[in-house]
Amino acid sequence: MNKSRRKLCQLMATGAASLLTPWPLRRAVSDDFRSPNERPVVGCIGTGSRWGFREDGMFKGVGSFAMEFGDVAAVSDVDANRMNAAALKVRDLQAEAGRPSDVAKEADYRKVLDRDDIDLVTIVTPDHWHTKIAIEALRAGKDVYCEKPLTLTIEESKQIRKAVEETGRVFQVGTQQRTESSQGFLKAIAMVRDGRLGKIHSIKIGINGAPVSDSIPKVDVPDGLHWERWLGQAPLVDYRWSPKTRDAKQYWNYTNCHYDFRWWYAYSGGKMTDWGAHHVDIAQWLINQNGDGQGPTRIEPVVANHPVPLNERGEPTDPTRYNTADRFVVHVDFPNDTQFRIGSEFRNGLLVEGTKGRIFVNRGALEGSPVEDMKSNPLPDGAVEAVYGGEPTTHMANFMQCVKSRKTPISDVASHVRAINTCHLGNIALRLNRTVKWDAAREEIIGDELARNMQGREQRKGYETDA
Incomplete structure (x- = not known):
C-alpha cells in the first residue's frame, strides 16, 4: 500500500x-x-x-x-x-x-x-x-x-x-x-474431500459448442477503434463485420473483434478456453491436480469438428469465418486412473463419478444421491471453509x-495456468486431430515436434511479450 x-x-x-x-x-x-x-x-x-x-x-x-x-x-x-x-x-x-x-x-x-x-x-x-x-x-x-x-x-x-x-x-x-457466488462447486469439492463419492475415476465436463458464422466481409474500421493496436501480437488482417441475424436473441454482430474474438484462434481458444477455464479449473482442483508438477499425461481427440478447414499444421485456411472448434470431445488422462471427458456434447457443468456414487454440479445445480444424503448426514462444520481457505466471499x-x-x-496464477494448459493441450490435439502426450513435470509435449511447437506462437514485431 x-x-x-x-x-x-x-x-x-x-x-x-x-x-x-x-x-x-x-x-x-x-x-x-x-x-x-x-x-x-x-x-x-x-x-x-x-x-x-x-x-x-x-x-x-x-x-x-x-x-x-x-x-x-x-x-x-x-x-x-x-x-x-x-x-x-x-x-x-x-x-x-x-x-x-x-x-x-x-x-x-x-x-x-x-x-x-x-x-x-x-x-x-x-x-x-x-x-x-x-x-x-x-x-x-x-x-x-x-x-x-x-x-x-x-x-x-x-x-x-x-x-x-x-x-x-x-x-x-x-x-x-x-x-x-458459486458455492455449489465448493460444496462438491468438500463432498469429495469427505469421501462421499469414494475414489474419483472420471469427470465429464460440458462446456458447450462454439458458434459458427457465414463468411464475414471486410469493412472499414469503425471510428475510434485503433485496429492495428487491438490486433497486438496477432497477424495484421482486415477488420470484418456483418449483422448477426441467425438468432435474434444474440446481442452481438459477426466480427473478428470485441466480444467475438473468442471464436478465432488468433486471439483465443474458443469454448475450450472460454468455459474450460472455469470448469477444467474446478475439476483439477477437485482431484488435486493443480499443484507443482501435476497435470494430465495424455490428451486424445474423440470428436474434432471445425467450421473451416485446417491445414496440416492445424492452422485455419479461411480468414473470413469463425474458426475455433464448434463440436468437440477430448479424453484427458490423469495420474491415478482418472479421466476427464471435455466436450460440447455434454450438459454444461461437471458430472463427477466415483466408486461410491456420482454428482452433477454447475452454476445452478448440485444434484445426485450423495447430495440428497447430506440432508440426514451433513458435511462436517467448516468443510466448505477448508476448501476455500477461509470464509467464502x-x-x-x-x-x-x-x-x-x-x-x-x-x-x-500457479493453479490457473495448470488448468488452462490442459485446455491449450486439448486445442492442440483438436487442431492436429491426434493424441498428444504431456510431461507435466517438464511442461512439455513429448514425441511430437509439431505439437510441441504449438506450445507457443510467433508474435508480431513490436508486440512481443518480454519474458
Missing part, C-alpha cells in the same frame, strides 16, 4: 453504493473496506462488456466491482468509444459517492502503468493481450486482477507464472467459480483483502 494512496474521507452512502455495484457485492463488503481506511487507486485496462457495459445498458462487471473497494483513477482502451463511456460512468458514480471523480483516459495502457499513484490494475482485454499487459503491470509494481483465460499459449503460461514469482505481487485471475472482495494482507488470492 504505497503512501500516495487516497484516503476514504467518508463512509459510502447507501444510495451511492446501490448505484455502484450489484447487490451480491454490497452485502459482501468487509468492515475493513467500509471503515475510513486507505482505499487502493485503480487503473482499468480494457473497458468492454466484461468490464462493465452490457448491450442492454446495464453497468455490471469488473469495473463496477472494483469501484466497491477502490477509486478508479484511469481507464484505458484502444476503442475510444468504450473508453469515453467508461470514463463518464466512473466519473459520475464516484462523484455521486463523494469520491475522486477526476478520471484520466489513456489510449496507451502503458501510461496507466507509468503512474506511481496507481496501486493495482484490472485487465479486461481480449485473451491475446492478457499476458503481455499483466507482466508489464507486475514489473511496474502493480497488483493485478486479470480476466480469464490468462494466457493464449502454454509458453505464455510459463512467462506469467515466472513474473509473479519474481515480483511477489498479488494476482487474482477472473475464475469466479471459486468464490461465494466474492471474487473482488477476496482480491482486495489479499492486496491488504499480501496473501495469495483464491484464483492464483
Whole structure:
C-alpha cells in the first residue's frame, strides 16, 4: 500500500453504493473496506462488456466491482468509444459517492502503468493481450486482477507464472467459480474431500459448442477503434463485420473483434478456453491436480469438428469465418486412473463419478444421491471453509483483502495456468486431430515436434511479450 494512496474521507452512502455495484457485492463488503481506511487507486485496462457495459445498458462487471473497494483513477482502451463511456460512468458514480471523480483516459495502457499513484490494475482485454499487459503491470509494481483465460499459449503460461514469482505481487485471475457466488462447486469439492463419492475415476465436463458464422466481409474500421493496436501480437488482417441475424436473441454482430474474438484462434481458444477455464479449473482442483508438477499425461481427440478447414499444421485456411472448434470431445488422462471427458456434447457443468456414487454440479445445480444424503448426514462444520481457505466471499472482495494482507488470492496464477494448459493441450490435439502426450513435470509435449511447437506462437514485431 504505497503512501500516495487516497484516503476514504467518508463512509459510502447507501444510495451511492446501490448505484455502484450489484447487490451480491454490497452485502459482501468487509468492515475493513467500509471503515475510513486507505482505499487502493485503480487503473482499468480494457473497458468492454466484461468490464462493465452490457448491450442492454446495464453497468455490471469488473469495473463496477472494483469501484466497491477502490477509486478508479484511469481507464484505458484502444476503442475510444468504450473508453469515453467508461470514463463518464466512473466519473459520475464516484462523484455521486463523494469520491475522486477526476478520471484520466489513456489510449496507451502503458501510461496507466507509468503512474506511481496507481496501486493495482484490472485487465479486461481480449485473451491475446492478457499476458503481455499483466507482466508489464507486475514489473511496474502493480497488483493485478486479470480476466480469464490468462494466457493464449502454454509458453505464455510459463512467462506469467515466472513474473509473479519474481515480483511477489498479488494476482487474482477472473475464475469466479471459486468464490461465494458459486458455492455449489465448493460444496462438491468438500463432498469429495469427505469421501462421499469414494475414489474419483472420471469427470465429464460440458462446456458447450462454439458458434459458427457465414463468411464475414471486410469493412472499414469503425471510428475510434485503433485496429492495428487491438490486433497486438496477432497477424495484421482486415477488420470484418456483418449483422448477426441467425438468432435474434444474440446481442452481438459477426466480427473478428470485441466480444467475438473468442471464436478465432488468433486471439483465443474458443469454448475450450472460454468455459474450460472455469470448469477444467474446478475439476483439477477437485482431484488435486493443480499443484507443482501435476497435470494430465495424455490428451486424445474423440470428436474434432471445425467450421473451416485446417491445414496440416492445424492452422485455419479461411480468414473470413469463425474458426475455433464448434463440436468437440477430448479424453484427458490423469495420474491415478482418472479421466476427464471435455466436450460440447455434454450438459454444461461437471458430472463427477466415483466408486461410491456420482454428482452433477454447475452454476445452478448440485444434484445426485450423495447430495440428497447430506440432508440426514451433513458435511462436517467448516468443510466448505477448508476448501476455500477461509470464509467464502466474492471474487473482488477476496482480491482486495489479499492486496491488504499480501496473501495469495483464491484464483492464483500457479493453479490457473495448470488448468488452462490442459485446455491449450486439448486445442492442440483438436487442431492436429491426434493424441498428444504431456510431461507435466517438464511442461512439455513429448514425441511430437509439431505439437510441441504449438506450445507457443510467433508474435508480431513490436508486440512481443518480454519474458
